Structures are given as structure tokens and as C-alpha cells.
Amino acid sequence: MFYRESGQFKKTYAADMAVFPILQDRIGIAIILFVAAVIIPLFGSTFFISSVMIPFLVFSLAAMGLNIVTGYTGLISLGTGAFMGVGAFACYKLTTIFPNVNIIIWILASGFFSAAIGALFGLPSLRIKGFYLAVATLAAQFFLEWCFVRIPWLYNYSASGAIQVPQRTLFDLPITGANATPVTRYLVLLGIVVFLTWIASNILHGRIGRTFMAVRDMDIAAELMGIRLLPAKLMAFALSSFYCGVAGAVMMFLWYGGGEAADAFNIRQSFNILFMVIIGGLGSLIGCYFGAALLSAVPLILKFGFPAMGIAIGSQTAEHINHLFVGSLIIFFLIVEPHGLARLWQIMKQKLRTWPFPY
Amino acid sequence: MKPQQQIETGATLLNVENVSLRFGGVKAITDVSFDIRKGEVRAIIGPNGAGKTSMLNVINGFYHPQDGRITYRGATRSKMRPHVAASQGIARTFQNVALFKGMTTLDNIMVGRTLKMRKSFFWQLFRHGPAMAEEIEHRKFVEEIIDFLEIEHIRKVPVGKLPYGLQKRVELGRALAMEPELLLLDEPMAGMNLEEKEDMCRFILDTKEQYGTTIALIEHDMGVVMDLSDRVVVLEYGIKIADGTPDEVKANQKVIDAYLGVAH
Numbered sequence: 001m002f003y004r005e006s007g008q009f010k011k012t013y014a015a016d017m018a019v020f021p022i023l024q025d026r027i028g029i030a031i032i033l034f035v036a037a038v039i040i041p042l043f044g045s046t047f048f049i050s051s052v053m054i055p056f057l058v059f060s061l062a063a064m065g066l067n068i069v070t071g072y073t074g075l076i077s078l079g080t081g082a083f084m085g086v087g088a089f090a091c092y093k094l095t096t097i098f099p100n101v102n103i104i105i106w107i108l109a110s111g112f113f114s115a116a117i118g119a120l121f122g123l124p125s126l127r128i129k130g131f132y133l134a135v136a137t138l139a140a141q142f143f144l145e146w147c148f149v150r151i152p153w154l155y156n157y158s159a160s161g162a163i164q165v166p167q168r169t170l171f172d173l174p175i176t177g178a179n180a181t182p183v184t185r186y187l188v189l190l191g192i193v194v195f196l197t198w199i200a201s202n203i204l205h206g207r208i209g210r211t212f213m214a215v216r217d218m219d220i221a222a223e224l225m226g227i228r229l230l231p232a233k234l235m236a237f238a239l240s241s242f243y244c245g246v247a248g249a250v251m252m253f254l255w256y257g258g259g260e261a262a263d264a265f266n267i268r269q270s271f272n273i274l275f276m277v278i279i280g281g282l283g284s285l286i287g288c289y290f291g292a293a294l295l296s297a298v299p300l301i302l303k304f305g306f307p308a309m310g311i312a313i314g315s316q317t318a319e320h321i322n323h324l325f326v327g328s329l330i331i332f333f334l335i336v337e338p339h340g341l342a343r344l345w346q347i348m349k350q351k352l353r354t355w356p357f358p359y
Numbered sequence: 360m361k362p363q364q365q366i367e368t369g370a371t372l373l374n375v376e377n378v379s380l381r382f383g384g385v386k387a388i389t390d391v392s393f394d395i396r397k398g399e400v401r402a403i404i405g406p407n408g409a410g411k412t413s414m415l416n417v418i419n420g421f422y423h424p425q426d427g428r429i430t431y432r433g434a435t436r437s438k439m440r441p442h443v444a445a446s447q448g449i450a451r452t453f454q455n456v457a458l459f460k461g462m463t464t465l466d467n468i469m470v471g472r473t474l475k476m477r478k479s480f481f482w483q484l485f486r487h488g489p490a491m492a493e494e495i496e497h498r499k500f501v502e503e504i505i506d507f508l509e510i511e512h513i514r515k516v517p518v519g520k521l522p523y524g525l526q527k528r529v530e531l532g533r534a535l536a537m538e539p540e541l542l543l544l545d546e547p548m549a550g551m552n553l554e555e556k557e558d559m560c561r562f563i564l565d566t567k568e569q570y571g572t573t574i575a576l577i578e579h580d581m582g583v584v585m586d587l588s589d590r591v592v593v594l595e596y597g598i599k600i601a602d603g604t605p606d607e608v609k610a611n612q613k614v615i616d617a618y619l620g621v622a623h
Binding site: 012013014017199201202203205206207208210211213214216217218220221222223224225226227228283 | 419421441442444445446450451453457458459460461462466469470471473474476478480483484485486490491494495498499502533537
């Protein structure tokens with residue numbers, strides 16, 4: 001009833017081409033941003049912010065990265081975890097070599113290292129597609145994972161092989177390291193994620209995004225329209241890896257606060273993010289958030305929700321139920337709605353537009 | 360884009376000389392020569408498997424012939440590259456619709472403008488300023504094509520959901536968005552009913568009239584071919600058996616034999 005576009009006439013092409021052409025959508029986004037930036041930091045508990053919101057935002061960013069290459073360009077990548085790792089290590093090395101440069105700059109810059117590696121491993125994509133490409137990116141995953149463990153230079157020769165996140169400040173406020181409060185880390189992360197989402201939306205709504213989708217939908221036709229496939233695919237890989245790299249850097253620096261990178265960026269992480277993208281919706285930015293929310297919330301609900309309701313459930317059992325749940329969810333979505341939660345969201349919006357009439 | 364010299368109407372736009380194309384032992388095209396003049400509708404006809412589509416693929420660089428030369432706009436080459444062909448103004452549609460199914464009609468046609476869009480990656484990041492101005496400018500052009508093809512009502516519909524006839528029309532629009540000098544149409548009327556065929560004929564003739572596009576056309580509907588085209592080339596088993604005006608071709612005994620069979 002309130003979600004109507006009647007009476008909203010677009011008088012310019014710019015208004016028609018806006019990302020949110022409908023007023024209600026713009027209001028909705030403003031409310032979400034307000035809640036995320038003001039309400040949650042003010043009223044959210046430490047637990048909620050550090051264990052729910054921060055993982056959710058990190059995974060959203062990583063899912064966005066994977067969605068650019070898999071959802072928009074149609075190239076399956078199983079190297080997401082490794083590309084995230086590249087970002088984390090790049091950020092770690094950069095900030096230990098140049099400690100005086102602001103950490104936020106290094107977090108964003110680490111994406112470029114990841115982008116370069118991603119483009120390198122994207123090279124086979126010109127010749128191979130589908131499963132074979134997935135296997136090629138799997139090689140990237142295993143090779144890079146090996147590097148993370150076997151090249152001590154990457155973790156500054158620490159005995160445990162773990163990254164120790166140093167304290168870095170912004171305007172004398174610690175934003176990484178042990179002294180950073182969850183709220184500051186959350187706000188920094190939110191800023192990065194919102195900024196990068198905006199950039200991604202700009203890219204994907206413009207010429208480059210159309211190029212990606214053309215390559216995905218019909219590569220022969222795209223080629224004959226003058227799109228060169230190799231640059232387009234490499235660009236998709238680079239862009240995707242950039243996002244994954246930044247996600248990996250913020251994961252290490254703003255969420256984990258250090259740890260064994262080889263564990264955090266292993267093949268299971270790659271699959272986890274792939275599932276988020278599939279469940280959220282291939283080729284949809286909002287789907288990344290849906291998928292990340294669902295898959296990062298489910299383990300938490302199982303782990304903390306049931307005990308809170310008085311149902312005793314062991315952490316082992318919770319883990320197993322989690323696996324069962326995610327597995328069945330994926331099968332469910334592949335059968336019922338291959339376009340994921342994002343499509344359900346669209347259908348719901350369509351229904352809302354016409355409610356209370358059926359059409 | 361570097362300025363291209365204008366080719367006068369009636370002068371040779373594309374010249375195919377002694378082109379042969381083999382796939383292993385299969386001879387798809389053998390020693391075929393013909394030319395396409397600026398501003399004409401040139402039909403390529405022949406029975407199934409005659410090598411018509413292969414010929415189009417050779418022209419826009421998707422297949423590379425083993426022998427022969429192609430002269431386009433005065434530049435001779437033994438093979439084209441698809442993106443070079445596209446940037447020099449050769450556009451095409453496909454026999455079995457090859458649209459970008461997940462994208463809207465508008466986006467599909469906008470893809471046709473890709474080569475004309477020059478603004479750098481940097482501006483694309485922000486979708487403001489020059490990038491947005493460029494986007495709007497091309498949107499205007501695309502809207503003209505949408506107007507021209509009478510597909511306003513499906514502007515924002517994903518093309519995968521459209522009926523076949525409209526998909527073909529969108530595909531023509533996507534090719535037109537490239538502002539082609541030479542438009543290759545591969546069976547634009549296949550599988551259409553009479554009304555849709557008539558519409559399509561009208562669009563093809565209007566395209567020629569309004570945009571001055573040269574058209575190479577593959578079609579099986581002889582009525583359409585004879586009405587639309589200025590000159591016809593006939594292929595059979597990869598060999599050229601006739602070339603001339605529709606009337607000449609119609610009277611050619613070899614062509615009649617190819618289509619109707621010979622009594623032995």
C-alpha cells in the first residue's frame with residue numbers, strides 16, 4: 001500500500017537510470033543506513049556488534065567480490081578464500097613496513113595486490129569455462145594457501161605462523177589491535193563496506209557491468225559486438241579479487257584481530273562464500289547481503305539462540321546442525337529459486353506494489 | 360576512433376575474393392567471391408548447409424578462412440578479428456537468437472553502444488560527471504532505436520521473458536545500436552508468422568532508408584528475398600552457383616536445380 005510508484009514521473013534519463021528510481025526505496029536505504037550507522041553503535045551490545053554485525057559485513061564484502069566474477073560475469077571461482085588471504089597478508093606486510101601510513105589506506109590498497117593475483121589466476125578463463133575453470137581456481141586456492149604457510153616472510157617470521165595485528169590509530173583513536181573497541185571497528189568497517197558497495201553498484205550499472213553481463217549471457221555475441229573477452233574477464237577477476245582482498249584484510253584487522261591465516265582463508269571459506277552468493281542470489285548486490293546475513297546468522301542462532309531459550313545443545317551438535325541446515329538450504333534454493341533470496345525479495349516488492357490486488 | 364573515409368553509395372563496400380574455409384576435411388566454403396556495394400540489400404541464399412552462415416562468420420571475423428582475401432572499406436586482409444570488425448562497423452544478428460537473456464531490452468541495446476563509450480574506468484567508478492553524461496547521451500540514442508522498432512513497452516523487461524518475434528526485434532535493435540556500416544542479418548524472419556515477417560521487412564527497409572545501412576541478408580523465405588534485395592548470391596555446398604539481380608537468379612537453371620532437384 002505504501003510501496004507505490006504511482007505519481008512518480010521521471011522527467012530525465014538520469015532519474016530513470018538511478019539505482020533507486022522509486023522514492024520509497026531511497027527512504028528505505030536511508031533508514032537502513034541510519035540504523036546501521038547510528039542506532040546499532042549506540043544501542044547494540046558489544047556481543048551483537050562484534051559477533052553478529054562485524055562478521056556479517058565482512059562476509060557481505062567477500063560475497064560481493066565473488067558475485068562480481070561468478071554472478072555477473074558467469075565465471076566460477078573457488079579461490080575466494082585465497083584471494084582474501086592475499087589481501088590480509090598484503091595489508092599486514094604493508095602496515096609493518098610502513099607503520100606511519102593510515103591503516104585504512106593500507107586496507108584498501110591491499111585489494112590491489114589481491115587484484116593482481118586474481119587477474120593472474122584468471123588468465124585460464126579465456127580458454128576454459130565452467131567446471132574446468134573452477135578446478136583452475138581451485139589450484140589458486142591450494143597454491144596460495146601453501147604460500148601462506150611456507151613463506152615465513154609473509155607473517156614476519158613469527159614462531160606461530162600467525163598474523164599479529166598491531167595497533168593502528170585514526171585521529172588517535174585505536175581502530176585495530178587489542179585496544180580498539182568493537183564500536184570503532186564496526187564503524188570503520190561499515191564505512192568501508194558502504195563505500196565499496198556504492199562503487200560496485202556504480203560499476204555494475206554502467207558500461208563495465210553491462211560488459212560483464214554480456215560475457216556471462218552470450219560470450220559469442222559479446223565478442224561480435226566488439227567486447228574483447230580476455231580483458232573483460234580479467235577485469236572481472238581483478239575487480240572481484242580486489243573486493244575479496246579488502247574483505248580478507250578487514251577480516252584479519254577488524255574482526256579476528258590476528259590469528260593463523262591459513263585456517264581463516266582455507267577452501268572451506270571459499271565454499272562458504274560461494275554458498276552465500278548462491279543463496280543470496282547470483283548477479284545481485286543486495287543478494288550478497290541476504291546471503292551473508294543468513295549464513296553468518298544461522299551458526300550464531302544455533303550456537304547462542306537455543307541455549308538462551310533453555311534448550312541445551314552442545315557446540316558439536318550445533319556445528320553439525322549448522323552443516324545440515326546449510327546443505328539442505330542450498331538444495332532447496334537450487335530447486336525452488338535458483339536466483340536466490342534476491343529474487344524472492346524482488347517478487348515480494350512486486351507483490352507489495354500491487355497489494356491488496358493480485359495484479 | 361579514427362576518422363573513416365566515406366564510401367559513396369554504389370561503390371564496393373566489401374569484397375570477398377576466392378575465400379575457402381575448411382573444417383578438417385569438410386569444405387564449408389570453396390573459392391567464393393562476391394562483393395557488397397554501399398547502400399544495397401544483398402541476399403545470400405542457398406539450401407541448408409550451403410555455407411551461408413559460415414560466410415557471415417568469415418566476414419565478421421569469427422571464422423578465419425584458409426584461403427582468400429576480404430577487402431572492407433579499402434583495407435584488404437586475409438582474416439578479420441571480431442572486435443576489429445565490430446569497431447569498423449560490421450554488426451550482425453544471429454540465426455538462433457543470441458541475446459543477453461538476463462538483461463533488460465534496454466541494457467541489451469545499450470551493450471551495442473559499448474564500443475562508442477569512451478569514458479575511463481575512473482569515471483565509471485562514480486557514475487557521475489562525464490560517465491553519467493555519456494550514459495545519458497547513449498541512452499538517448501538507444502531510445503531512438505527503441506522508438507524506431509516500436510518496442511517501448513518492453514524496455515525494462517528481461518529479454519529471456521519475451522516472445523520469439525520480439526526477441527528478434529530486440530536483436531536487430533542491438534545491432535543497430537552499433538551504428539553499423541554493414542549489417543549482417545542471419546535469417547531475421549525464421550520462425551515468424553506473416554504479420555511479424557511483414558513488420559521485420561518494414562524495419563529492414565526503414566533501416567536502409569533511415570540510417571543508410573548496407574545490409575547482407577540470409578533468408579529462406581524466397582518471397583521476402585526477392586522483394587527486399589537488390590542483388591542475390593546463391594551458394595550450394597559451399598560453391599557460388601549464381602550471382603545477380605533477383606530476376607536473373609530466379610531464371611538461373613542452376614539455382615532452380617539446386618532448390619528443386621534435377622531429374623536424372
